[in-house]
Amino acid sequence: MLTLNNKKKIIFTASLAFLLILTGVSSFLVSNALKKEGAAVIVTVNGEQIASYPLTADGTYLLNGGTNVLVIREGKAYVESADCPDKICVNHHKISKTGERIICLPNKLEIAVIGSDDEIFTN
Amino acid sequence: MNTKKLTTLSLAVALAMILSFVETLIPPLVAVPGIKIGLANTVTVFLLYVYGWREAGAVAAVRVSLSALLFGSAVSLIYAASGALLSFVGMVLIKKLSLSSSVSVSITGGVLHNAGQIVCACIVMENAAISSYLPPLIISGTVAGVAVGALAALLISKLNNIIKK
Numbered sequence: 388m389l390t391l392n393n394k395k396k397i398i399f400t401a402s403l404a405f406l407l408i409l410t411g412v413s414s415f416l417v418s419n420a421l422k423k424e425g426a427a428v429i430v431t432v433n434g435e436q437i438a439s440y441p442l443t444a445d446g447t448y449l450l451n452g453g454t455n456v457l458v459i460r461e462g463k464a465y466v467e468s469a470d471c472p473d474k475i476c477v478n479h480h481k482i483s484k485t486g487e488r489i490i491c492l493p494n495k496l497e498i499a500v501i502g503s504d505d506e507i508f509t510n
Numbered sequence: 511m512n513t514k515k516l517t518t519l520s521l522a523v524a525l526a527m528i529l530s531f532v533e534t535l536i537p538p539l540v541a542v543p544g545i546k547i548g549l550a551n552t553v554t555v556f557l558l559y560v561y562g563w564r565e566a567g568a569v570a571a572v573r574v575s576l577s578a579l580l581f582g583s584a585v586s587l588i589y590a591a592s593g594a595l596l597s598f599v600g601m602v603l604i605k606k607l608s609l610s611s612s613v614s615v616s617i618t619g620g621v622l623h624n625a626g627q628i629v630c631a632c633i634v635m636e637n638a639a640i641s642s643y644l645p646p647l648i649i650s651g652t653v654a655g656v657a658v659g660a661l662a663a664l665l666i667s668k669l670n671n672i673i674k675k
Contacts, residue, residue: 392608395609396609396610396611396614397611399607399609399610399611399614400610400611400613400614400617400659403614403617403618404617404652404655404656407617407621407648407649407651407652408648408649408652408653410645410648411644411645411646411647411648411649411652412645412649414644414645415645415646418642418645434635434636473538475538486642488642490635490640492631495635497635
Protein backbone atom coordinates (compact mmCIF):
# COMPACT_ATOMS: atom_id res chain seq x y z
CA MET A 388 0.00 0.00 0.00
CA LEU A 389 1.45 3.35 -0.98
CA THR A 390 0.44 5.31 2.09
CA LEU A 391 2.27 8.54 2.86
CA ASN A 392 4.22 6.81 5.61
CA ASN A 393 5.19 3.98 3.28
CA LYS A 394 6.33 6.46 0.67
CA LYS A 395 8.44 8.23 3.26
CA LYS A 396 9.99 4.91 4.23
CA ILE A 397 10.86 4.14 0.64
CA ILE A 398 12.43 7.56 0.21
CA PHE A 399 14.39 7.10 3.42
CA THR A 400 15.70 3.73 2.36
CA ALA A 401 16.53 4.88 -1.15
CA SER A 402 18.34 7.95 0.16
CA LEU A 403 20.34 5.85 2.58
CA ALA A 404 21.37 3.43 -0.15
CA PHE A 405 22.17 6.29 -2.51
CA LEU A 406 24.27 8.13 0.08
CA LEU A 407 26.25 5.02 0.91
CA ILE A 408 26.94 4.22 -2.72
CA LEU A 409 27.89 7.83 -3.33
CA THR A 410 30.31 7.70 -0.42
CA GLY A 411 31.82 4.51 -1.72
CA VAL A 412 32.23 5.70 -5.28
CA SER A 413 33.58 9.15 -4.41
CA SER A 414 36.10 7.90 -1.85
CA PHE A 415 37.28 5.39 -4.43
CA LEU A 416 37.67 8.04 -7.14
CA VAL A 417 39.43 10.45 -4.80
CA SER A 418 41.91 7.85 -3.57
CA ASN A 419 42.64 6.84 -7.16
CA ALA A 420 43.26 10.41 -8.28
CA LEU A 421 45.68 10.99 -5.43
CA LYS A 422 47.92 8.08 -6.33
CA LYS A 423 51.43 8.54 -7.71
CA GLU A 424 53.73 6.08 -9.43
CA GLY A 425 55.82 4.09 -6.98
CA ALA A 426 59.52 3.35 -6.91
CA ALA A 427 59.74 0.08 -5.00
CA VAL A 428 57.77 -2.51 -3.10
CA ILE A 429 58.24 -3.44 0.53
CA VAL A 430 57.29 -6.92 1.69
CA THR A 431 56.19 -7.37 5.29
CA VAL A 432 55.27 -10.59 7.03
CA ASN A 433 53.49 -10.38 10.37
CA GLY A 434 54.25 -6.66 10.50
CA GLU A 435 57.98 -7.07 10.00
CA GLN A 436 59.69 -6.04 6.81
CA ILE A 437 61.51 -8.93 5.20
CA ALA A 438 62.45 -7.51 1.82
CA SER A 439 62.17 -4.66 -0.61
CA TYR A 440 62.58 -4.62 -4.35
CA PRO A 441 62.79 -1.77 -6.85
CA LEU A 442 60.05 -1.60 -9.46
CA THR A 443 62.58 -0.57 -12.06
CA ALA A 444 64.13 -4.01 -12.41
CA ASP A 445 62.21 -7.08 -13.50
CA GLY A 446 62.44 -10.09 -11.26
CA THR A 447 60.73 -13.07 -9.70
CA TYR A 448 61.08 -13.49 -5.95
CA LEU A 449 60.04 -16.26 -3.57
CA LEU A 450 58.63 -14.59 -0.49
CA ASN A 451 58.29 -15.96 3.02
CA GLY A 452 59.97 -19.24 2.22
CA GLY A 453 58.01 -19.59 -1.00
CA THR A 454 54.43 -19.21 0.25
CA ASN A 455 53.91 -16.33 -2.20
CA VAL A 456 55.72 -15.68 -5.47
CA LEU A 457 56.22 -12.01 -6.33
CA VAL A 458 56.84 -10.94 -9.92
CA ILE A 459 57.97 -7.48 -10.95
CA ARG A 460 57.66 -6.74 -14.63
CA GLU A 461 57.40 -3.50 -16.59
CA GLY A 462 57.21 -1.45 -13.42
CA LYS A 463 54.30 -3.40 -11.91
CA ALA A 464 54.24 -5.96 -9.14
CA TYR A 465 51.88 -8.89 -8.71
CA VAL A 466 51.62 -12.25 -7.03
CA GLU A 467 52.04 -15.05 -9.52
CA SER A 468 51.19 -17.89 -7.19
CA ALA A 469 50.54 -18.55 -3.52
CA ASP A 470 49.69 -21.40 -1.21
CA CYS A 471 46.76 -19.70 0.45
CA PRO A 472 43.30 -21.23 -0.01
CA ASP A 473 41.48 -18.20 -1.41
CA LYS A 474 44.13 -16.86 -3.84
CA ILE A 475 42.87 -13.32 -3.42
CA CYS A 476 46.47 -12.11 -3.66
CA VAL A 477 46.98 -13.97 -6.93
CA ASN A 478 43.82 -12.52 -8.50
CA HIS A 479 44.67 -8.99 -7.35
CA HIS A 480 45.43 -6.52 -10.13
CA LYS A 481 49.04 -5.50 -10.69
CA ILE A 482 50.12 -2.68 -8.40
CA SER A 483 52.46 0.17 -9.20
CA LYS A 484 51.20 3.31 -7.41
CA THR A 485 52.30 4.43 -3.95
CA GLY A 486 49.93 3.22 -1.29
CA GLU A 487 48.68 0.28 -3.33
CA ARG A 488 49.20 -3.04 -1.68
CA ILE A 489 48.50 -6.71 -2.13
CA ILE A 490 47.63 -8.49 1.07
CA CYS A 491 47.63 -12.22 1.72
CA LEU A 492 45.81 -12.55 5.03
CA PRO A 493 46.34 -16.30 5.55
CA ASN A 494 50.10 -15.81 5.26
CA LYS A 495 50.00 -12.43 7.03
CA LEU A 496 51.98 -11.08 4.10
CA GLU A 497 51.74 -7.66 2.53
CA ILE A 498 53.38 -6.20 -0.56
CA ALA A 499 53.21 -2.41 -0.50
CA VAL A 500 54.35 0.15 -3.06
CA ILE A 501 56.36 3.07 -1.76
CA GLY A 502 57.41 6.21 -3.53
CA SER A 503 60.88 7.60 -4.03
CA ASP A 504 60.23 10.26 -1.41
CA ASP A 505 59.29 7.72 1.25
CA GLU A 506 61.71 6.39 3.84
CA ILE A 507 63.22 2.95 4.28
CA PHE A 508 65.17 1.74 1.34
CA THR A 509 66.97 -1.22 2.82
CA ASN A 510 68.27 -3.97 0.56
CA MET B 511 10.45 -18.81 27.34
CA ASN B 512 7.96 -21.31 26.01
CA THR B 513 8.93 -24.36 24.03
CA LYS B 514 7.66 -23.00 20.75
CA LYS B 515 9.83 -19.92 21.03
CA LEU B 516 12.84 -21.96 22.07
CA THR B 517 12.42 -24.26 19.09
CA THR B 518 11.91 -21.39 16.69
CA LEU B 519 15.02 -19.59 17.89
CA SER B 520 17.09 -22.78 17.72
CA LEU B 521 15.89 -23.31 14.16
CA ALA B 522 16.90 -19.73 13.42
CA VAL B 523 20.42 -20.39 14.67
CA ALA B 524 20.71 -23.50 12.51
CA LEU B 525 19.29 -21.69 9.50
CA ALA B 526 21.70 -18.78 9.90
CA MET B 527 24.63 -21.18 10.13
CA ILE B 528 23.56 -23.02 7.01
CA LEU B 529 23.13 -19.72 5.16
CA SER B 530 26.59 -18.51 6.07
CA PHE B 531 28.03 -21.87 5.03
CA VAL B 532 26.21 -21.81 1.70
CA GLU B 533 27.72 -18.38 1.09
CA THR B 534 31.23 -19.79 1.28
CA LEU B 535 30.36 -22.08 -1.61
CA ILE B 536 29.63 -19.16 -3.93
CA PRO B 537 32.85 -18.26 -5.80
CA PRO B 538 33.90 -14.70 -5.00
CA LEU B 539 32.74 -12.34 -7.75
CA VAL B 540 35.26 -9.69 -6.75
CA ALA B 541 38.80 -10.27 -5.52
CA VAL B 542 38.24 -8.37 -2.29
CA PRO B 543 38.37 -10.35 0.96
CA GLY B 544 35.16 -10.15 2.91
CA ILE B 545 32.77 -9.48 0.07
CA LYS B 546 29.73 -11.56 0.68
CA ILE B 547 25.99 -11.28 0.36
CA GLY B 548 25.38 -11.63 4.06
CA LEU B 549 22.48 -14.03 3.63
CA ALA B 550 22.69 -15.04 7.26
CA ASN B 551 21.74 -11.49 8.17
CA THR B 552 18.29 -12.23 6.79
CA VAL B 553 17.65 -14.26 9.92
CA THR B 554 18.81 -11.46 12.21
CA VAL B 555 16.66 -8.85 10.50
CA PHE B 556 13.71 -11.23 10.49
CA LEU B 557 14.03 -11.87 14.23
CA LEU B 558 14.42 -8.15 14.92
CA TYR B 559 10.97 -7.53 13.49
CA VAL B 560 9.14 -10.66 14.60
CA TYR B 561 10.53 -10.90 18.13
CA GLY B 562 12.85 -8.11 19.21
CA TRP B 563 16.44 -7.16 19.73
CA ARG B 564 17.06 -9.55 22.59
CA GLU B 565 16.08 -12.63 20.61
CA ALA B 566 17.85 -11.40 17.46
CA GLY B 567 20.99 -10.60 19.44
CA ALA B 568 21.02 -13.95 21.22
CA VAL B 569 20.64 -15.87 17.98
CA ALA B 570 23.32 -13.77 16.27
CA ALA B 571 25.77 -14.27 19.14
CA VAL B 572 25.22 -18.03 19.21
CA ARG B 573 25.43 -18.28 15.44
CA VAL B 574 28.71 -16.35 15.19
CA SER B 575 30.30 -18.39 17.96
CA LEU B 576 29.20 -21.74 16.59
CA SER B 577 30.13 -20.87 13.02
CA ALA B 578 33.59 -19.83 14.10
CA LEU B 579 34.00 -22.97 16.21
CA LEU B 580 32.87 -25.28 13.46
CA PHE B 581 34.12 -23.66 10.27
CA GLY B 582 36.66 -21.10 11.32
CA SER B 583 39.42 -20.32 13.71
CA ALA B 584 39.98 -18.05 16.68
CA VAL B 585 41.00 -15.28 14.29
CA SER B 586 37.87 -15.61 12.19
CA LEU B 587 35.82 -15.42 15.38
CA ILE B 588 37.30 -12.03 16.25
CA TYR B 589 36.60 -10.69 12.78
CA ALA B 590 33.09 -12.10 12.60
CA ALA B 591 32.26 -10.98 16.14
CA SER B 592 33.40 -7.41 15.60
CA GLY B 593 31.48 -7.16 12.35
CA ALA B 594 28.38 -8.72 13.84
CA LEU B 595 28.49 -6.57 16.97
CA LEU B 596 28.81 -3.26 15.14
CA SER B 597 26.18 -4.25 12.60
CA PHE B 598 23.77 -5.41 15.29
CA VAL B 599 24.03 -2.21 17.34
CA GLY B 600 23.53 -0.16 14.18
CA MET B 601 20.52 -2.18 13.11
CA VAL B 602 18.81 -1.86 16.47
CA LEU B 603 19.36 1.91 16.48
CA ILE B 604 18.15 2.41 12.91
CA LYS B 605 15.10 0.31 13.58
CA LYS B 606 14.05 2.78 16.26
CA LEU B 607 13.58 5.43 13.60
CA SER B 608 9.98 5.56 12.46
CA LEU B 609 11.04 5.86 8.83
CA SER B 610 13.07 2.65 8.86
CA SER B 611 12.07 -0.50 7.08
CA SER B 612 13.58 -3.95 6.90
CA VAL B 613 15.56 -2.88 3.84
CA SER B 614 17.14 0.17 5.49
CA VAL B 615 17.85 -1.91 8.57
CA SER B 616 19.59 -4.61 6.58
CA ILE B 617 21.54 -2.08 4.50
CA THR B 618 22.82 -0.60 7.74
CA GLY B 619 23.61 -4.07 9.02
CA GLY B 620 25.49 -5.11 5.91
CA VAL B 621 27.59 -1.97 5.60
CA LEU B 622 28.43 -1.85 9.29
CA HIS B 623 29.33 -5.52 9.28
CA ASN B 624 31.95 -4.90 6.60
CA ALA B 625 33.12 -1.71 8.29
CA GLY B 626 33.50 -3.56 11.59
CA GLN B 627 35.59 -6.25 9.96
CA ILE B 628 37.81 -3.66 8.25
CA VAL B 629 38.39 -1.85 11.54
CA CYS B 630 39.22 -5.16 13.18
CA ALA B 631 41.64 -6.03 10.37
CA CYS B 632 43.32 -2.64 10.74
CA ILE B 633 43.83 -3.28 14.44
CA VAL B 634 45.03 -6.85 13.99
CA MET B 635 47.45 -6.00 11.19
CA GLU B 636 48.43 -2.75 12.97
CA ASN B 637 48.12 -1.08 9.61
CA ALA B 638 45.42 1.26 8.38
CA ALA B 639 46.02 0.36 4.74
CA ILE B 640 43.27 -2.25 4.63
CA SER B 641 40.77 0.58 4.82
CA SER B 642 41.32 1.08 1.10
CA TYR B 643 38.96 -1.87 0.74
CA LEU B 644 36.16 0.14 2.30
CA PRO B 645 34.71 1.75 -0.87
CA PRO B 646 33.91 -1.48 -2.74
CA LEU B 647 32.75 -3.09 0.51
CA ILE B 648 30.39 -0.22 1.25
CA ILE B 649 28.90 -0.46 -2.23
CA SER B 650 28.52 -4.21 -2.21
CA GLY B 651 27.22 -4.11 1.37
CA THR B 652 24.52 -1.66 0.34
CA VAL B 653 23.44 -3.63 -2.71
CA ALA B 654 23.46 -6.91 -0.80
CA GLY B 655 21.64 -5.20 2.07
CA VAL B 656 18.80 -4.26 -0.25
CA ALA B 657 18.40 -7.84 -1.44
CA VAL B 658 18.64 -9.29 2.05
CA GLY B 659 16.20 -6.70 3.41
CA ALA B 660 13.68 -7.46 0.71
CA LEU B 661 13.97 -11.17 1.43
CA ALA B 662 13.51 -10.56 5.14
CA ALA B 663 10.46 -8.38 4.49
CA LEU B 664 8.92 -11.16 2.45
CA LEU B 665 9.58 -13.70 5.19
CA ILE B 666 8.25 -11.39 7.88
CA SER B 667 4.98 -10.82 6.07
CA LYS B 668 4.46 -14.51 5.46
CA LEU B 669 5.66 -16.01 8.73
CA ASN B 670 4.84 -13.39 11.35
CA ASN B 671 1.36 -14.67 12.08
CA ILE B 672 2.40 -18.30 12.10
CA ILE B 673 5.15 -17.74 14.60
CA LYS B 674 3.20 -15.46 16.87
CA LYS B 675 0.16 -17.71 17.08
